[in-house]
Amino acid sequence: MIENRPGLNLLAHLVLVLGVVVVALPVWVAFVASTHSATDFMSGTVPMWPGPHLVENYSKMLDSGVSTSGTPPVARMMLNSLIMALAIAVGKIAISILSAFAIVYFRFPFRGLAFWCIFITLMLPVEVRIVPTFQVVAGLGLLNSYAGLSIPLIASATATFLFRQVFLTMPDELVEAARIDGAGPMKFFRDILLPLSRTNMAALFVILFIYGWNQYLWPLLVTTDAQYYTIVAGIKRMADAVDGLPQWHLVMATAVLAMLPPVAVVIGMQKLFVKGLVETEK
Amino acid sequence: MKRTIFNNQLLPWLLLAPQLAITFIFFLWPAGQAIKQSFLREDAFGINSSFVGLANFRALLDSPEYMNSLQVTAVFAVLVTALSMGLSLLLAVAVDRMIRSTRLYTTLLVWPYAVAPAVAGILWWFIFNPTIGVMPYVLNVIGYDWNHISSKTDAMILVVVASAWKQISYNFLFFVAGLQAVPASLREAAAIDGAGPVRRFFDITFPLLSPTTFFLLVVNIVYAMFDTFGVIDATTEGGPAQATNIMVYKVYFDGFVGQNIGSSAAQSVVLMLLVVTLTVIQFRWVEKKVEY
Numbered sequence: 001m002i003e004n005r006p007g008l009n010l011l012a013h014l015v016l017v018l019g020v021v022v023v024a025l026p027v028w029v030a031f032v033a034s035t036h037s038a039t040d041f042m043s044g045t046v047p048m049w050p051g052p053h054l055v056e057n058y059s060k061m062l063d064s065g066v067s068t069s070g071t072p073p074v075a076r077m078m079l080n081s082l083i084m085a086l087a088i089a090v091g092k093i094a095i096s097i098l099s100a101f102a103i104v105y106f107r108f109p110f111r112g113l114a115f116w117c118i119f120i121t122l123m124l125p126v127e128v129r130i131v132p133t134f135q136v137v138a139g140l141g142l143l144n145s146y147a148g149l150s151i152p153l154i155a156s157a158t159a160t161f162l163f164r165q166v167f168l169t170m171p172d173e174l175v176e177a178a179r180i181d182g183a184g185p186m187k188f189f190r191d192i193l194l195p196l197s198r199t200n201m202a203a204l205f206v207i208l209f210i211y212g213w214n215q216y217l218w219p220l221l222v223t224t225d226a227q228y229y230t231i232v233a234g235i236k237r238m239a240d241a242v243d244g245l246p247q248w249h250l251v252m253a254t255a256v257l258a259m260l261p262p263v264a265v266v267i268g269m270q271k272l273f274v275k276g277l278v279e280t281e282k
Numbered sequence: 283m284k285r286t287i288f289n290n291q292l293l294p295w296l297l298l299a300p301q302l303a304i305t306f307i308f309f310l311w312p313a314g315q316a317i318k319q320s321f322l323r324e325d326a327f328g329i330n331s332s333f334v335g336l337a338n339f340r341a342l343l344d345s346p347e348y349m350n351s352l353q354v355t356a357v358f359a360v361l362v363t364a365l366s367m368g369l370s371l372l373l374a375v376a377v378d379r380m381i382r383s384t385r386l387y388t389t390l391l392v393w394p395y396a397v398a399p400a401v402a403g404i405l406w407w408f409i410f411n412p413t414i415g416v417m418p419y420v421l422n423v424i425g426y427d428w429n430h431i432s433s434k435t436d437a438m439i440l441v442v443v444a445s446a447w448k449q450i451s452y453n454f455l456f457f458v459a460g461l462q463a464v465p466a467s468l469r470e471a472a473a474i475d476g477a478g479p480v481r482r483f484f485d486i487t488f489p490l491l492s493p494t495t496f497f498l499l500v501v502n503i504v505y506a507m508f509d510t511f512g513v514i515d516a517t518t519e520g521g522p523a524q525a526t527n528i529m530v531y532k533v534y535f536d537g538f539v540g541q542n543i544g545s546s547a548a549q550s551v552v553l554m555l556l557v558v559t560l561t562v563i564q565f566r567w568v569e570k571k572v573e574y
Contacts, residue, residue: 008479012376013383019373020390023450026405027397029416033408048416095301102297107287114298121309123561125508127530128553131537131546132312132319140307155304175287185288214398216512217534232398236516239404248408255404262396270389274455277395 027259034058034253057253071238074254077231080149082261084219084230085212087150089205092159097197100163101189105175122157126218134221144225153218158280159204165279166200167193203276206269210262231258313554319547331544338548347524348532348549355528358442359506366446367498370453375483377454378461388458395451399444400512406444407517410436430518434525437518441526444517445510453498460494461487500564508557529553 036051065073103115126133133152142148170193178188219233229237235254266273320338322331342348377387394402410417410430418428430436464487472482488495511530514520520527520535527535533553537546 005479009379012379015372015376016380016383016387016391019369019376020387023391023394023447026402026409026447029409030405095304098297099301102294105288106290106294108291108294111294114302117302117305117310121305123557124309124313124554125557127508127511128533128557129309129312129316129550130534131543131550132315133308134538135315136308136312151304152308155301155309160301185290185293188288210396214396214400214512216398216400216515220515221538232400232512235404236400239407239516248411248414251404252408255401258401259397262398263393266393266396267389270392273392273395277452277455278459 027256030252030255033249034256036249038247038249053249057249058257061250061253061257065238071229071234072226074231074234074257076227077229077234078257078261080146080228081213081230081232081258083146084149084215085209087146088153088212088215089208091150091154092156092208093201093204095154096156096159097163097194097201100160100167101193103160104164104167105185105188118155118157118160120157121155126153130217130221137222143222144228146228148222149219149228149230150212153212153215156208159208162200162204162279163197166197170196199272199275200279203272203279205276206265206273207276207280209265213262316547316550316554319543320551322547323544334544338544339552341545342548342552347527350524351527351529351532354438354524354526355507358438358445358510358526358528359503361438361442362445362449362506362510363499363502365442366449367453367495367502369446370450371457371495373450373454374457374461375487377458388455391454392451394448397448398512399448399510400516402444402448403441403513403516406440406447410440430522432522434522437522437525441510441513441517444513445506448513449502449505453502456494456498457491460491464490497564500560504557504560504564508553 032047032050034057035054036047037053037057061073062075063073065071065076071077099114099118103111137143137148137152140148142151174192175188178192183191214232215230216232216236219228219230220236223229223233231254235251235258238254239251319331321333321335323334323337324331373391377384377391380387397405409415410428412418412429412431415428421428428436430440468486468490469482472486477485507528508530510528511534514526514528514531515534518526520531529549530553533546533549536542536549540546
């Protein structure tokens with residue numbers, strides 16, 4: 001509905017601009033802090049405008065990190081995060097699309113039971129059963145490995161549901177046509193289902209990449225070897241270690257680097273992101 | 283249900299195998315272990331364990347710390363949900379009036395979704411840092427002495443703000459979608475009848491938005507209860523004096539730092555029951571899809 005109330009429109013703009021400022025404030029402050037040197041914080045308050053040490057601080061963190069904190073260079077931690085996020089996103093999509101295919105296009109005994117086994121994972125977030133899950137992973141010797149970082153987080157009911165929903169809306173004529181043409185199930189899957197669900201996969205990938213990158217508790221527990229630290233988990237160790245002598249400019253540089261990739265994904269692929277967000281909640 | 287299906291019997295199991303294997307090893311087995319351990323008590327060396335029935339659960343009920351944690355979790359969840367949903371609704375209603383600038387504002391408001399809870403915690407920890415932070419400086423001007431390291435209230439405000447901030451973008455997107463689904467004809471009819479914008483919002487838009495609101499209510503409670511571990515650990519670590527020790531944090535702390543496996547397992551079981559309840563409520567409601 002279009003309505004001509006200039007006063008109200010102005011108010012709406014005001015609310016939105018304020019909202020944008022509040023939302024951006026913490027990141028602005030962090031960015032500003034990351035461009036100053038340690039001595040700039042001695043005066044008592046954080047400066048509000050960027051300083052001259054941007055390149056210096058960031059290249060120091062990426063290349064060498066804070067040696068006293070026992071964390072590896074940030075570039076290394078970002079690489080670990082990237083590997084973990086990609087493994088989780090690709091792994092989840094792969095195993096979910098296969099199991100959704102099985103559940104929708106086949107009739108076999110205990111199909112309902114298999115479905116429920118997957119459904120129940122929705123109710124067991126890792127935070128809730130953290131101690132026994134850690135024991136299992138430790139028992140399998142997966143601590144301090146990329147497999148230990150990603151595989152336990154790969155099972156996902158949400159992704160399976162999403163693909164099940166997508167497959168259910170696909171016309172039955174597709175299967176009939178494929179069968180008349182003599183295509184077996186795997187050929188049908190590869191040549192018809194996969195291409196048709198490409199956008200759903202992309203949307204899901206965006207959401208899962210963010211999910212994987214932002215994991216915190218799990219990497220904190222399964223990595224004790226600094227070579228496997230992820231950036232989101234490493235930042236806490238860094239903040240703890242520098243507590244004595246405040247190196248806030250370096251911690252904030254790391255924080256900015258930690259949020260850069262997922263934020264870039266959300267802004268750059270906004271359409272897919274929104275699609276993924278809405279679909280996974282159905 | 284599909285009319286046409288494939289007839290193979292072995293193939294579907296092969297397709298399901300990877301997911302079922304991971305589900306069994308990393309979900310069902312640990313959950314079973316948690317249930318088992320919740321009925322056991324380990325000796326001081328962790329070598330022998332004996333069956334103690336419901337003793338672990340009874341100990342939880344008798345523990346003032348656990349009761350405090352329940353209360354803290356409830357307060358925290360309510361505050362995070364109210365703050366973040368209130369702000370998002372306000373922003374969504376404002377954006378709904380816009381025609382050309384919708385996309386721009388949306389882009390500027392959605393990105394905090396991508397910030398990890400732990401990083402959000404660090405950011406707000408820095409802003410509220412008693413010695414060099416921006417907010418304590420501002421608060422000092424109006425005469426408030428901010429210190430989240432010693433004040434329980436300040437610590438709670440800090441974790442609530444950090445958690446709500448991260449969730450605004452999510453709620454905002456769903457409220458905007460909900461608002462767009464409200465039929466324009468109803469609002470137009472009300473406008474013709476002489477209802478002003480405020481009246482129209484409360485009598486028409488808000489009631490019609492209730493499915494979205496309810497859905498977000500559940501999602502936000504789940505978020506506040508289970509996904510805010512990073513915020514707590516990166517900032518207050520449950521302190522000061524247990525003031526921000528929410529249940530998921532306590533499970534971790536008692537299990538890993540306190541090494542009290544039995545109690546931690548009992549807490550896991552309680553949390554699982556909570557998630558199951560919330561999930562069931564959510565699914566029930568989503569399936570019903572309240573309509574008018």
